Amino acid sequence: MLSFLRAPLPPKTDRASDNPIVYEDGASYLEFRTSPESNYLLRNQHPPFDKENPSIMVPPFHYHIHQTEHFRIVSGEFHLFKDTADIPWKTLSADDPNGLKTAFIPPMQYHTINNASTTEPLVLDVSLTPEDVEGEERFFRNFFGYLDDCRKAGQKPSFFQLMVFLQSSDTPLGLPIAPKWLGIAASHLFMHGMGFFGRWILGYRSTYEEYYVEKKAV
Template sequence: MLSFMRAPHPPRTNSAVKNPIFYENGRSSVAFSAPGSEYIMTHRLPPTTQANGVSIIQPPFHYHIYQDEFFRVKSGKGNFFRGVDPKPFVTLSDEPGGQTTASVKAGTYHRFENASQSEDLIVDIHLTPESYENEQKFFRNFFGYLDDCKSAEMQPSVFQLFVFLHSADTPLAVPISWQPSGRIASRILLTALAFWGRWILGYKQTYPEYYRPEKRE
């Protein structure tokens, strides 16, 4: 193991037992519901601003190998993207008469963003088949690490991020227009970087400061 070659870890915030978890100095948050709930978690994304940049909660293009994903906007307005189309396939909002729900199938490239310049986007999320503790483990580690890097003004390690993503069967989307080829390329990239990060550099899939499978607040 060549752990001496890896980037230093940021100081870790102990958030393992907190629910909700607040990030980015309270501007964003993730709250987990009970197992078997209609929606397993709620994300709060602040607007993108010049001062604060893009929120760590805003996902890049990715796909889930085995799970469908469902969204319900509770407050604000969000643009939801699918495939490699640069235009959103739907805009969800809490406006009267607005569409509030959408979904994507396993294997489909997707991402979403806050479409407002002034209001938070609050969106419920569910993944099915549900894997409650695995989802808690991934999101707590992924966002906890990104938030600590941002607070410490450090660049996140790509290898650490891919170790987290591999544990959740969630490749980042390689932007190839024909998605079957893109999915294969994405999985190869995910597997290669996660292997190097975990088995060569010594990054972990989970850290006790971010996740512990025990009773939470």
């Protein structure tokens, strides 16, 4: 293992027991459901969209290998993009009585989202099916906890650490390669190659105790 070659980890903030988990000095948060009656895994707040300095909550184009991702608007408005288009595929709005309130993205479909407003926050609910509650909570807590700690430390996130996180959740980055089937295949291989290097050569981990505490089996 060549961990001495990797970028240093930022000081980690212990948030493993927090719910909601507040990021970006209060501008964004994740809140995991506490009621089994909820159809959604988490509630997520994005700050107003800033193209020059996007929130850590704005994901790059990516896809889910096995899962369908479901969205429900709670307050505000957001754009849902698919493939690599600059034009929104759908816009969900809480304020427009005729606007869409829910949407979903099937497996193997490139997508991303962003707040449609540059002045107002966005709140939405998110879930994935088939559901892996523990695996998804582990991923989200580690991914955004790490990004926010890098932000606070003024440190650029390690690409290899991010790929280790993404590999753990079967979520490749959507590489802009045509035709689509080739892009999907290349993205899949790229994720595994970079994730393997990050984990087994550089020594990055897929979870840290400051961000997530493993649930004990009953």
